[in-house]
Amino acid sequence: MLLLTSLVVVILPGQVSSDLFGQNDLVDVLLGTSFGSVAAGHPIASYVLGGELLAEGVTLLAVTALIVSWVTVGIVQLPAEALLLGKRFAIYRNLLCFLFAIAISFLTVYTLRLMG
Amino acid sequence: MASESKAGKGGAGGWIFLAVVLVTYGVTALLDSELTLRAITVFLQLLDKVYPVLVLVFLLIFIIDLLLNPKRVEKYLGSKSGIMGWLTAIVTGILSTGPVYAWYAVLHDLRNKGMRTSLISVVLYTRAIKLPLLPLLIHYFGLAYTVILAFYLIGFSIIGGIILEKVLSAPVLQD
Secondary structure, three states: OHHHHHHHHHHOOOOOOHHHOOOOHHHHHHHHHHHHHHOOOOHHHHHHHHHHHHHOOOOHHHHHHHHHHHHHOOOOOHHHHHHHHOHHHHHHHHHHHHHHHHHHHHHHHHHHHHOO | OHHHHHHHOOOHHHHHHHHHHHHHHHHHHHHOHHHHHHHHHHHHHHHHHHHHHHHHHHHHHHHHHHHOOHHHHHHHHOOOOHHHHHHHHHHHHHHOOOOHHHHHHHHHHHHHOOOOHHHHHHHHHHOOOOHHHHHHHHHHHOHHHHHHHHHHHHHHHHHHHHHHHHHHOOOOOOO
């Protein structure tokens, strides 16, 4: 599994360009969730990357989606999860987590706005 | 579920997976040898980082084997564990450390001892809340943001557990 992870980590781009974001909220969240889902690094990396993207003007919605999906959705880990916990479990769980990352991003940011 | 059963039991499944990965490396090497070398370097770095943790994990599995029996698991994380089961799963997820791969193995073991599917999902989801990393999250995004995010993560872990168990139509995975 580590072998496969290493290959995917090298193939995937190391940095997410902030130019892709800023079109509209839903697209930002979908992009953030998608990047987070395929990322396979330590959560610290997602916090740091999220913080930097935020500083560059990327929306909090997109950054939240990235952070949440980074740790809850595991596309790279999917084969191992399926192997040990079952294919249906792994697929359904990751699908749910992807949708939840979108929902949590909107809820978190809107709750924060409501609180002022 | 039959194929899952074969894979889940180890045996040939693991070797086939390894063979597929090695073939993928071979094909990648033919296309881009430099990229393959970088992947191998990353693999060695990962192995170096994960190896000590894996020793700890195997020790943890050994201890779990000693302490937990199907009756205890059924009581705290089984189909009749109730609210205590949900709380145990949430706390376990938040406090869990180490690579997620190791937790798949631990949860696989616990599931065989009677752990509910929903609670497995909760443990995996609440791993998103990392206690030691909270100061960093607060540093970048603020305390209010961190508290709200943690609240929703816990809430959605429960919702996800309930949905997943319903979708898979069984209190305990039968694969």
